[in-house]
Amino acid sequence: MSDDVVISKKNAGYYAADLVKDGMIIGLGTGSTVFYAMERLSVRIKEEGLNIKGVPTSFQTAMRARDYGIPLTTLDDYPKLDLAIDGADQIDPNLCMIKGRGAAQTRERCVAQAAEKFVVVADEGKLCDVLSAVVPVELIPFSFGLVVERLKELSGNPKVREGVKKDGPVITDNGCIEIDCDFGEIKDAKALQMEINNIPGVLSCGLFTEFGEKTVVVVGKTDGVKTL
Ligand code: 5RP
Numbered sequence: 001m002s003d004d005v006v007i008s009k010k011n012a013g014y015y016a017a018d019l020v021k022d023g024m025i026i027g028l029g030t031g032s033t034v035f036y037a038m039e040r041l042s043v044r045i046k047e048e049g050l051n052i053k054g055v056p057t058s059f060q061t062a063m064r065a066r067d068y069g070i071p072l073t074t075l076d077d078y079p080k081l082d083l084a085i086d087g088a089d090q091i092d093p094n095l096c097m098i099k100g101r102g103a104a105q106t107r108e109r110c111v112a113q114a115a116e117k118f119v120v121v122a123d124e125g126k127l128c129d130v131l132s133a134v135v136p137v138e139l140i141p142f143s144f145g146l147v148v149e150r151l152k153e154l155s156g157n158p159k160v161r162e163g164v165k166k167d168g169p170v171i172t173d174n175g176c177i178e179i180d181c182d183f184g185e186i187k188d189a190k191a192l193q194m195e196i197n198n199i200p201g202v203l204s205c206g207l208f209t210e211f212g213e214k215t216v217v218v219v220g221k222t223d224g225v226k227t228l
Contacts, residue, residue, distance in 0.1 A: 023051055135192075
């Protein structure tokens with residue numbers, strides 16, 4: 001990651017963290033840009049006495065939140081959230097996006113759904129005219145063969161995501177398998193999202209097309225941010 005991207009992610013994360021108000025219950029997404037937001041939240045908790053609770057979308061985020069002194073809670077205790085902060089891998093002009101490089105898209109979708117406002121933090125490199133990035137799909141192991149077959153029928157060229165040691169599939173925090181699909185340029189992201197999410201055994205794919213109305217995208221740049 002270049003220095004410019006690091007600075008841009010940090011600017012986006014810090015800006016989003018400053019949107020959080022005292023008493024809010026917030027969703028905490030997964031990924032390097034969200035971690036900058038959490039870094040800034042930890043400073044606000046210490047310096048301003050900011051009183052918040054966060055619902056983490058992954059084990060990794062929960063660990064980071066504990067390091068940062070951000071109190072955690074659950075969707076069981078708070079099924080309605082004031083705001084969720086999360087990252088994205090690609091964002092189109094309609095604020096449809098692809099998420100899930102951290103294999104956390106299922107919980108990220110739950111938290112985005114629960115939140116009144118969805119604040120997406122990203123660097124400028126994530127913006128595109130047409131979505132074309134790899135689409136992650138989380139599925140229960142029982143349904144593996146069926147899901148792979150259906151994804152092939154959708155021309156998704158499915159590949160099981162492997163861990164760094166290449167010794168087996170990535171197992172998600174939900175005990176499931178993550179598959180990456182390449183659909184090339186995606187003409188109708190909404191329709192594709194529905195087709196994939198309707199395959200029996202799929203928990204959730206990384207296409208997020210339903211949150212446009214409550215979404216604010218904070219695009220980090222080297223000299224500040226712009227919002228979409
Ligand atoms: C994880 C995600 C991330 O938010 C997305 O991959 C962006 O990550 P980063 O901020 O590290 O670029 O969807 O499942």
